[in-house]
Amino acid sequence: MDLSIDLSILETEPAEQYHAQAKDHLSSHQLIDFIKCPWLHFKKHSGLIANKETAAYLIGRATHCRILEGRDAYESQFALGGPINPKTGRPFGKDTQAFRGWAQKQGKPGVHYDDLDQIENMASGLSMNDKAVDLLLYGRAEGVLRADYCGMSCQCRYDWLHPHEGVVDLKTCDDLTWFESDARKYRYINQLAFYQAVLAEVIGELVPVHIVAVEKKEPYRCGVWMISDEALYLARQENQAAIKRLLLCREHNHWPTGYEDIRLLSAA
Numbered sequence: 001m002d003l004s005i006d007l008s009i010l011e012t013e014p015a016e017q018y019h020a021q022a023k024d025h026l027s028s029h030q031l032i033d034f035i036k037c038p039w040l041h042f043k044k045h046s047g048l049i050a051n052k053e054t055a056a057y058l059i060g061r062a063t064h065c066r067i068l069e070g071r072d073a074y075e076s077q078f079a080l081g082g083p084i085n086p087k088t089g090r091p092f093g094k095d096t097q098a099f100r101g102w103a104q105k106q107g108k109p110g111v112h113y114d115d116l117d118q119i120e121n122m123a124s125g126l127s128m129n130d131k132a133v134d135l136l137l138y139g140r141a142e143g144v145l146r147a148d149y150c151g152m153s154c155q156c157r158y159d160w161l162h163p164h165e166g167v168v169d170l171k172t173c174d175d176l177t178w179f180e181s182d183a184r185k186y187r188y189i190n191q192l193a194f195y196q197a198v199l200a201e202v203i204g205e206l207v208p209v210h211i212v213a214v215e216k217k218e219p220y221r222c223g224v225w226m227i228s229d230e231a232l233y234l235a236r237q238e239n240q241a242a243i244k245r246l247l248l249c250r251e252h253n254h255w256p257t258g259y260e261d262i263r264l265l266s267a268a
Contacts, residue, residue, distance in 0.1 A: 005163045009202055010143025015061075018144055018157050019051075025146055025155035026243070028194040032187045034249075035242045042255040055094070060172055062111050063119050067126055067214075068141035068160055068170060079106035081113055118216065122172065125220030132212045132224050135168045136160055147201040150243040156195045166207030167195050172214055176221045179213050189227055193235035206232070 022030065023045065034041035043049045066074040074080075082091045083102040092098040094112035103110025111119070126132050139162040146155045160168040169192055173179050183189060192209045200206050209232060214222040249255055 003164050003166065003205075003207060005161060005166070005203060005207065007140045007143070007161060007163055010140055010145055010158065010161060012142075013144045013157075015142075015157070018155070021155060024153065026149075026152045026246075027155055027157075028191040031194060031239060031242060031246070032190055034246050035187065035190065035238070037258055038245070038249050038255045039257045041246070042249070058109055059111070059115050059119065062109070062115070063122050063172055064142075064159060064170055066119050067123050068136065077108060079103050079108050079110040080116060082110065121218075121220045122214050122216065126212065126214045126222045129212075129222040129224060132214075132222050135162060135165055135210055135212060135224065139163060139165075139168070145198060145202060147198050149198050149201050150240050151247060152243055154194070154198050156198050158195060158199075161199075165210065167192060167199065167209045168212060169195070169210070170212050170214075172216050174216055176213060176215050176223050179223065180225075183211070183225075189231050189235045190239055192227060193232045194239055196232060197236050197239070 030041060030045065033044055040049075044051065062074065062078050065077055069077075079102070082094070082099045084090065085092050085098070091113045092102075094110075094114060099110060099112060126136075139160050140158075141160055143158050143161055144155065145158065146153065148154070158167060159170045162168055169188070171179075171183075171188065173182055188211065192211070196206055196209050209227045211225045211227065212222065213225070214220065
């Protein structure tokens with residue numbers, strides 16, 4: 001494919017500003033919530049379930065920043081390290097009020113000493129994979145795009161958009177051996193088919209989609225997957241059908257759990 005994406009179509013927008021617009025724009029995560037359970041989607045979208053940033057999610061955000069945006073952005077967006085306990089000469093734990101208060105004073109999310117080595121090891125692990133390095137050598141990180149898709153206003157925040165290789169998404173995982181199973185479990189293909197389709201509404205063509213995955217523990221292996229056209233097509237069909245159901249749920253204000261009927265549990 002002779003592809004050349006104009007990266008200027010992407011907006012630069014802080015993550016907080018992007019997430020604040022979730023009420024007005026459908027995101028891939030909202031759509032996947034709806035596919036799993038319309039009632040779950042409704043409760044999250046209505047604010048009945050608070051979206052809390054877990055420690056694991058924070059480390060994931062910091063890792064993305066370190067790898068995709070570079071050390072300068074990483075050090076400016078996160079408070080790294082933590083306060084030292086004068087009695088022991090060692091850092092206060094990351095679950096202590098002392099650490100939380102220190103991070104609050106910095107005015108940005110705190111990444112504890114305990115997690116700094118893990119993040120650097122993940123960055124080093126990725127740097128050992130030439131294919132991953134090539135995909136992330138040129139492009140734009142964390143760009144935002146909004147467009148109408150299937151009758152809804154949608155928004156995407158792309159981990160990385162390469163002008164010639166298309167969408168590149170960075171994932172962290174426990175064990176690369178089971179990553180393909182994780183990709184199905186967490187519906188990564190639905191997520192990336194959504195990204196691909198919304199981008200196509202703007203540029204008029206479907207681009208390739210890659211996943212770069214790196215382990216969160218030794219030996220910090222990194223792998224690269226290109227999602228097949230067939231898998232993306234099937235995921236787009238599922239996404240489009242789900243958006244039609246979502247529009248109907250909104251129209252009738254009816255949000256089923258998906259488990260209203262009796263199901264048969266067989267031996268096989």
